[in-house]
Amino acid sequence: MLNFEVINPTRIVFGKDQLDRLSELLSEYQVKKVLLAYGGGSIKRIGLFDKLIERLNDFEVVEFGGIEANPEYTTLMKAVTLGREKEVDFILAVGGGSVIDGVKFISGAIPYTGEPWDVLEKKEDCNFEAAIPFGTVLTLPATGSEANSGAVVSRSELEAKRVMGGPLFFPKFSFCDPSLIATLPKRQIANGIIDAYMHTLEQYLTYPTDNLLQEREAEGILKTLIEIAPEVIVDPSNYRAAANLMHCATHALNGNLRCGVPTDWTTHMIGHELTAFYGIDHARTLAIIAPRLYEHTFDNKKEKLAQYGERVWGLTGGLESRAKGAIVKTEQFFNSLGVDTRLSQHTDAYENTAERIRTIFEERGWTAMGERQAVLPHDIEQIVKSSY
Amino acid sequence: MLNFEVINPTRIVFGKDQLDRLSELLSEYQVKKVLLAYGGGSIKRIGLFDKLIERLNDFEVVEFGGIEANPEYTTLMKAVTLGREKEVDFILAVGGGSVIDGVKFISGAIPYTGEPWDVLEKKEDCNFEAAIPFGTVLTLPATGSEANSGAVVSRSELEAKRVMGGPLFFPKFSFCDPSLIATLPKRQIANGIIDAYMHTLEQYLTYPTDNLLQEREAEGILKTLIEIAPEVIVDPSNYRAAANLMHCATHALNGNLRCGVPTDWTTHMIGHELTAFYGIDHARTLAIIAPRLYEHTFDNKKEKLAQYGERVWGLTGGLESRAKGAIVKTEQFFNSLGVDTRLSQHTDAYENTAERIRTIFEERGWTAMGERQAVLPHDIEQIVKSSY
Numbered sequence: 001m002l003n004f005e006v007i008n009p010t011r012i013v014f015g016k017d018q019l020d021r022l023s024e025l026l027s028e029y030q031v032k033k034v035l036l037a038y039g040g041g042s043i044k045r046i047g048l049f050d051k052l053i054e055r056l057n058d059f060e061v062v063e064f065g066g067i068e069a070n071p072e073y074t075t076l077m078k079a080v081t082l083g084r085e086k087e088v089d090f091i092l093a094v095g096g097g098s099v100i101d102g103v104k105f106i107s108g109a110i111p112y113t114g115e116p117w118d119v120l121e122k123k124e125d126c127n128f129e130a131a132i133p134f135g136t137v138l139t140l141p142a143t144g145s146e147a148n149s150g151a152v153v154s155r156s157e158l159e160a161k162r163v164m165g166g167p168l169f170f171p172k173f174s175f176c177d178p179s180l181i182a183t184l185p186k187r188q189i190a191n192g193i194i195d196a197y198m199h200t201l202e203q204y205l206t207y208p209t210d211n212l213l214q215e216r217e218a219e220g221i222l223k224t225l226i227e228i229a230p231e232v233i234v235d236p237s238n239y240r241a242a243a244n245l246m247h248c249a250t251h252a253l254n255g256n257l258r259c260g261v262p263t264d265w266t267t268h269m270i271g272h273e274l275t276a277f278y279g280i281d282h283a284r285t286l287a288i289i290a291p292r293l294y295e296h297t298f299d300n301k302k303e304k305l306a307q308y309g310e311r312v313w314g315l316t317g318g319l320e321s322r323a324k325g326a327i328v329k330t331e332q333f334f335n336s337l338g339v340d341t342r343l344s345q346h347t348d349a350y351e352n353t354a355e356r357i358r359t360i361f362e363e364r365g366w367t368a369m370g371e372r373q374a375v376l377p378h379d380i381e382q383i384v385k386s387s388y
Numbered sequence: 389m390l391n392f393e394v395i396n397p398t399r400i401v402f403g404k405d406q407l408d409r410l411s412e413l414l415s416e417y418q419v420k421k422v423l424l425a426y427g428g429g430s431i432k433r434i435g436l437f438d439k440l441i442e443r444l445n446d447f448e449v450v451e452f453g454g455i456e457a458n459p460e461y462t463t464l465m466k467a468v469t470l471g472r473e474k475e476v477d478f479i480l481a482v483g484g485g486s487v488i489d490g491v492k493f494i495s496g497a498i499p500y501t502g503e504p505w506d507v508l509e510k511k512e513d514c515n516f517e518a519a520i521p522f523g524t525v526l527t528l529p530a531t532g533s534e535a536n537s538g539a540v541v542s543r544s545e546l547e548a549k550r551v552m553g554g555p556l557f558f559p560k561f562s563f564c565d566p567s568l569i570a571t572l573p574k575r576q577i578a579n580g581i582i583d584a585y586m587h588t589l590e591q592y593l594t595y596p597t598d599n600l601l602q603e604r605e606a607e608g609i610l611k612t613l614i615e616i617a618p619e620v621i622v623d624p625s626n627y628r629a630a631a632n633l634m635h636c637a638t639h640a641l642n643g644n645l646r647c648g649v650p651t652d653w654t655t656h657m658i659g660h661e662l663t664a665f666y667g668i669d670h671a672r673t674l675a676i677i678a679p680r681l682y683e684h685t686f687d688n689k690k691e692k693l694a695q696y697g698e699r700v701w702g703l704t705g706g707l708e709s710r711a712k713g714a715i716v717k718t719e720q721f722f723n724s725l726g727v728d729t730r731l732s733q734h735t736d737a738y739e740n741t742a743e744r745i746r747t748i749f750e751e752r753g754w755t756a757m758g759e760r761q762a763v764l765p766h767d768i769e770q771i772v773k774s775s776y
Binding site for chain 1: 395599
């Protein structure tokens with residue numbers, strides 16, 4: 001088992017009608033002035049906004065709406081300016097992973113005296129060294145951002161997506177109410193399922209390890225998602241299915257699955273570029289790339305693919321047959337959620353995508369990826385090309 | 389899924405040779421004077437003590453050895469007096485669950501101005517309201533105390549075991565080095581396996597729930613323990629097996645398994661009395677009680693017993709047959725570790741034990757236990773009697 005270190009101080013408050021405790025939790029952090037950050041306004045349509053305002057009676061509230069999917073640097077900088085001006089001492093992120101990721105950036109950028117983009121660009125000596133504390137009210141189970149300290153921020157004029165994070169950026173608390181899933185469009189639910197599924201595969205589908213427990217925990221998430229996906233897609237008000245989806249999404253990226261095992265993340269690295277280029281939903285970029293990546297790296301991954309095929313999909317037969325079957329099952333699962341797994345089904349402008357991504361990766365010095373550092377730039381090009 | 393709240397801020401530092409980072413971690417907490425608390429001296433025999441002293445060069449160290457299994461109130465109060473006198477600002481617990489549990493008590497009692505036993509007795513208005521921060525160096529995987537905020541303290545002159553805990557009592561960090569398992573007697577390793585196994589069963593073996601993921605995570609721990617138990621018993625220096633045991637023990641009681649599901653804990657409540665009466669190792673008391681409790685509560689637990697039998701032990705057949713087979717398998721598993729599962733194999737003075745425990749529980753008002761609150765005092769008596 002590989003050495004590891006793990007910490008996750010976020011308080012998860014999971015279930016129905018838990019929001020009644022919001023005021024109590026904020027009081028524990030001596031909050032006076034809250035920046036209430038949200039997305040496109042769906043929280044008003046579903047009545048959540050009013051519920052929150054009611055429960056924020058004892059606090060001064062500064063409102064910031066309009067954080068978009070793949071949160072934009074320029075949008076977030078407006079929130080930073082507002083937060084500085086109003087001297088907020090807490091941020092409440094209400095939404096899915098985009099809003100929560102955006103708030104992580106805002107929380108670090110408000111007290112930062114330099115140019116925040118430099119931090120995202122990882123320029124020397126540029127770090128967020130303090131952060132405004134924040135909590136979340138999760139509306140969309142998918143990214144696990146409610147239970148981790150990472151974030152992705154986009155800057156579309158540069159076609160750039162950048163990651164940030166660190167110990168400062170764990171939410172103090174996250175309210176996770178599965179009954180909110182009933183208000184979501186099916187497209188977002190499908191995205192959420194795939195996102196949680198792929199977070200798990202990125203940390204599991206490498207090679208057999210001697211961390212027997214971690215592998216079983218990953219398989220438990222995958223099996224649960226497969227079991228509840230058809231139910232929650234057909235009826236998002238099915239609380240049992242919705243609650244399991246939300247629980248899986250949190251567990252898929254709360255820092256646990258990576259403990260003591262190698263991880264891959266190549267699918268995410270490629271996928272981020274597809275979103276930056278074409279605005280394709282994050283989860284859908286993963287569904288496009290993953291099956292092709294597993295085919296291309298088959299020789300390196302086949303033992304674990306076979307284990308995954310057997311334990312998660314119940315496949316039998318020889319190693320190669322189980323391994324190949326596992327890729328087919330995975331793609332069929334994505335398709336069964338209404339998600340197309342070919343780039344050309346998502347954009348007409350797909351030509352040269354492979355070459356562009358290869359070039360970008362080379363420019364960034366990302367020349368050896370995956371759990372064995374064996375995925376090279378020409379592999380990336382071939383994987384993307386085979387996904388057209 | 390039941391509503392739940394969970395938080396666990398302990399930093400787990402897992403693996404070989406991680407102790408080199410001890411000084412770095414202590415510095416993060418601005419530590420000056422450390423109370424180094426340990427057990428019977430085995431840490432000196434295995435060279436761990438010297439290693440620690442070497443790594444504590446930059447700090448003033450106050451030594452307190454002699455914390456026994458089932459840590460004694462009177463012993464711990466000596467450490468409290470020493471800690472107050474020397475004004476320590478951090479405690480380092482080096483040992484297994486008993487030392488760590490003891491340190492949790494010490495950390496709360498040092499700044500407490502009243503009589504600490506009143507807190508354990510849960511007397512009105514008696515609470516630990518502050519605690520000296522502490523970290524742990526785990527030598528024995530078993531109780532999960534390194535990754536939770538609970539503790540059990542004994543007072544043998546009163547034949548009493550009392551539980552305590554709360555948010556103040558999470559270790560700041562825990563070093564978990566599986567290579568230390570190689571130094572342990574087989575008896576302690578067997579105890580550790582059973583302890584982790586029973587922590588899992590107490591939170592799993594209730595009735596089928598709709599928390600599909602939590603059930604699979606519990607099953608993952610059980611399967612892993614069954615897989616590695618024979619290997620680590622035969623060869624404790626088998627790092628793969630030892631690391632999985634240590635990882636399982638932490639996961640079995642870090643607060644995760646109880647999320648959104650009913651729990652039982654009756655076996656532990658009875659078991660604590662057997663330790664208080666006869667000094668039987670904690671894990672062994674669980675092995676004595678659990679099979680008889682499952683038989684006695686069979687009608688209430690049979691659906692989950694059958695699921696456990698099928699998924700964990702691979703049993704087939706009808707529900708009742710899988711359920712009964714699961715109890716047999718569980719007892720055989722304990723026996724295979726060299727652990728006897730009859731009270732009369734552990735003490736000659738077993739007569740009247742059942743009646744005594746019934747009386748004690750009635751006096752404490754513990755009149756309805758288990759996941760359905762359906763285990764009544766006369767059930768307790770029958771369960772204990774059938775364990776003779």
